[in-house]
Amino acid sequence: MNPDFSEQRHQLVSFLRRYGVYNDAVLAAMERVPRDFFVEDAFLPYAYSNQALPLQLGQTISQPLMVGVMTQALYLEGHERVLEVGTGSGYQAAILSQLCAQVYSIERYAPLSEEAARRFKTLRIQNIALHVGDGTLGWPEHAPFDRIIVTAAAPHVPTRLASQLVPGGLMVVPVGEQLKQTLTIVKRTKDVEDGLQVQSLGDCIFVPLIGDDGW
Numbered sequence: 195m196n197p198d199f200s201e202q203r204h205q206l207v208s209f210l211r212r213y214g215v216y217n218d219a220v221l222a223a224m225e226r227v228p229r230d231f232f233v234e235d236a237f238l239p240y241a242y243s244n245q246a247l248p249l250q251l252g253q254t255i256s257q258p259l260m261v262g263v264m265t266q267a268l269y270l271e272g273h274e275r276v277l278e279v280g281t282g283s284g285y286q287a288a289i290l291s292q293l294c295a296q297v298y299s300i301e302r303y304a305p306l307s308e309e310a311a312r313r314f315k316t317l318r319i320q321n322i323a324l325h326v327g328d329g330t331l332g333w334p335e336h337a338p339f340d341r342i343i344v345t346a347a348a349p350h351v352p353t354r355l356a357s358q359l360v361p362g363g364l365m366v367v368p369v370g371e372q373l374k375q376t377l378t379i380v381k382r383t384k385d386v387e388d389g390l391q392v393q394s395l396g397d398c399i400f401v402p403l404i405g406d407d408g409w
């Protein structure tokens with residue numbers, strides 16, 4: 195049982211509001227989901243600082259501000275089916291689970307996926323389906339998705355994933371070099387088949403997306 199972090203969580207949410215997360219539903223979800231459940235024990239004191247923190251196998255739980263900004267960029271209304279690539283700790287998926295109908299999350303490392311599954315069970319979150327494999331291939335059995343969020347850095351806009359979006363669907367993905375990327379919003383247009391509109395949201399730094407359509 196972790197200590198009561200509700201005051202720290204509240205302070206973090208106030209910080210996020212000051213630094214660009216304006217969507218009340220996203221802020222409420224981040225106030226509800228205990229990030230302390232998703233960090234390694236050694237980093238518990240930093241669970242509510244605005245930092246990416248180490249996970250097993252050289253991976254990271256993303257910075258809370260980045261989680262807020264990426265989630266907000268998906269414009270969720272509650273009815274959506276969302277694909278996440280890069281389950282990691284499960285924190286981002288848990289935030290999404292509060293804001294959409296169903297989350298599908300893929301992770302390449304089985305131990306991370308298993309640990310995330312244990313956390314969802316403890317928190318009684320039931321609308322997240324997990325899969326272990328190469329997320330750059332998407333999850334064809336459940337496609338198309340209303341939204342896709344990629345939480346690792348891609349070398350180019352992952353068009354294979356974009357093809358699993360519904361027409362009009364959105365994908366948020368870091369695109370660029372291994373050490374620095376641009377947070378990118380990709381919209382699959384409604385009228386032109388496979389047409390993609392791409393917009394930049396600013397700089398970011400993520401661990402690499404390793405796979406067939408990644409690094």
Ligand code: SAM
Nearest residue numbers: 255280282283285286301302329345403404405
């Ligand atoms: N969303 C996570 C969270 O809330 O903790 C943070 C994800 S971490 C920054 C990136 C994750 O992407 C790592 O766990 C890494 O193993 C995973 N990853 C990298 N390439 C992948 C791929 N092709 N398919 C699935 N997962 C991948």
